[in-house]
Amino acid sequence: MNEVEKLEARYIINTYGRKKEQNLFLVKGEGVYVWDNRGNRYLDFVGGLAVNLLGHCHPEVVKAITSQARELIHTSNLYYTRPQAELARILVEHSAGDQLFFANSGAEANEAAIKLVRKYHYPERYKIITARHSFHGRTLATVTATGQEKYQQGFAPLPEGFSYAIFNDLSSFEELVDRKTAAIMIEPVQGEGGIHVATPAFIRGLRELCDRTGALLVFDEVQCGLGRTGKLWAYEHWAVTPDLLTAAKGLGGGMPIGVMLARSGVAEAFKPGDHASTFGGNPVACQAALAVLKVLLEKAFLDGVWKRSQLFMSGLQLLAASFPKLVKEVRGLGMMVALELHEPLAGQAQQECQEKGLLVNAIGDKVLRFLPPLIVTEAELNRALTVLEQVLAGLQAVN
Numbered sequence: 001m002n003e004v005e006k007l008e009a010r011y012i013i014n015t016y017g018r019k020k021e022q023n024l025f026l027v028k029g030e031g032v033y034v035w036d037n038r039g040n041r042y043l044d045f046v047g048g049l050a051v052n053l054l055g056h057c058h059p060e061v062v063k064a065i066t067s068q069a070r071e072l073i074h075t076s077n078l079y080y081t082r083p084q085a086e087l088a089r090i091l092v093e094h095s096a097g098d099q100l101f102f103a104n105s106g107a108e109a110n111e112a113a114i115k116l117v118r119k120y121h122y123p124e125r126y127k128i129i130t131a132r133h134s135f136h137g138r139t140l141a142t143v144t145a146t147g148q149e150k151y152q153q154g155f156a157p158l159p160e161g162f163s164y165a166i167f168n169d170l171s172s173f174e175e176l177v178d179r180k181t182a183a184i185m186i187e188p189v190q191g192e193g194g195i196h197v198a199t200p201a202f203i204r205g206l207r208e209l210c211d212r213t214g215a216l217l218v219f220d221e222v223q224c225g226l227g228r229t230g231k232l233w234a235y236e237h238w239a240v241t242p243d244l245l246t247a248a249k250g251l252g253g254g255m256p257i258g259v260m261l262a263r264s265g266v267a268e269a270f271k272p273g274d275h276a277s278t279f280g281g282n283p284v285a286c287q288a289a290l291a292v293l294k295v296l297l298e299k300a301f302l303d304g305v306w307k308r309s310q311l312f313m314s315g316l317q318l319l320a321a322s323f324p325k326l327v328k329e330v331r332g333l334g335m336m337v338a339l340e341l342h343e344p345l346a347g348q349a350q351q352e353c354q355e356k357g358l359l360v361n362a363i364g365d366k367v368l369r370f371l372p373p374l375i376v377t378e379a380e381l382n383r384a385l386t387v388l389e390q391v392l393a394g395l396q397a398v399n
């Protein structure tokens with residue numbers, strides 16, 4: 001164990017269960033690469049779990065952070081600051097929301113959405129239907145919204161009013177809706193649950209169901225939003241707009257920031273004192289987010305992301321065709337992609353990719369998730385495909 005590992009083992013509560021064999025100690029990042037303390041370079045297709053949209057230490061993000069840090073790092077939300085107001089304007093101008101609330105993470109953005117939904121309907125309705133295999137965060141309310149029991153075990157009693165329907169099965173949502181249903185909340189592309197893309201009929205059906213019953217439609221785009229799928233918001237793929245929208249992860253270029261947007265008519269349900277966050281809308285995080293959005297909104301940036309994502313997807317499909325006994329399915333949207341294996345070999349594949357200089361993320365024991373920075377080049381995508389091919393060939397030889 002090196003010194004940092006010893007300090008961590010002794011002083012940090014062991015929630016992440018970092019695996020000894022992975023043993024990566026990262027010290028530097030630039031573009032799509034990170035370096036470990038031994039000087040090894042890795043192509044980073046984990047991308048900070050969808051945070052590093054513009055890669056590591058993008059010069060515009062670094063400039064925005066450093067220049068704001070020289071002016072004003074923090075002030076309370078008792079006062080006005082310009083970066084907050086400007087970021088709010090840009091986010092609203094480019095989304096389905098009319099007003100927003102600044103938080104610091106995805107869970108906090110979703111927590112704000114859950115509270116707003118309840119406040120809007122108070123006291124008549126309080127129930128929220130989410131999808132099985134969803135992921136909405138780790139606070140008590142958002143972990144309850146998360147349709148995966150494994151994350152809820154040991155934390156009972158959970159907040160009341162959440163129920164779970166089947167993703168991409170409209171009738172299972174219809175069955176759960178009643179007069180107390182305040183909202184339906186989904187990820188248009190489920191991330192942590194294994195990368196599952198909503199079908200057009202499902203997502204449009206949910207919109208109609210909400211319109212018919214008076215429930216609000218909440219899209220959690222914490223992972224799939226902000227260009228990840230090749231459009232600024234994933235919901236643009238289906239031309240369906242939510243009543244509430246949450247984002248976080250990539251927004252701050254690595255700085256912690258989350259946001260809950262709501263359409264007018266809903267947003268006003270929050271009154272002064274109903275919700276707050278000490279750090280929410282911190283000026284440094286907001287300047288970083290302004291720099292990120294400037295790049296994402298550059299003409300043709302997202303077209304390029306989409307084109308390159310299609311090359312990556314075709315490359316993965318070819319691999320699936322070459323290794324049919326190993327690969328069950330390739331799925332995803334834009335730069336949010338999964339490769340599912342027939343056997344529980346994802347951990348081993350992740351480890352072998354790492355040894356060959358490629359970071360990927362195993363979810364569960366059968367799925368490899370790829371979340372490369374959106375700035376990834378065609379050559380870098382091809383490099384990743386070559387490594388994956390070698391790893392799959394190795395796995396095939398011994399399995």
Ligand SMILES: Cc1ncc(COP(=O)(O)O)c(C=O)c1O
Nearest residue numbers: 105106107135136137191222223
């Ligand atoms: C869709 C989605 N929502 C919410 C969250 C929680 O975000 P955070 O970890 O920033 O609280 C995540 C994190 O993975 C996520 O993928």
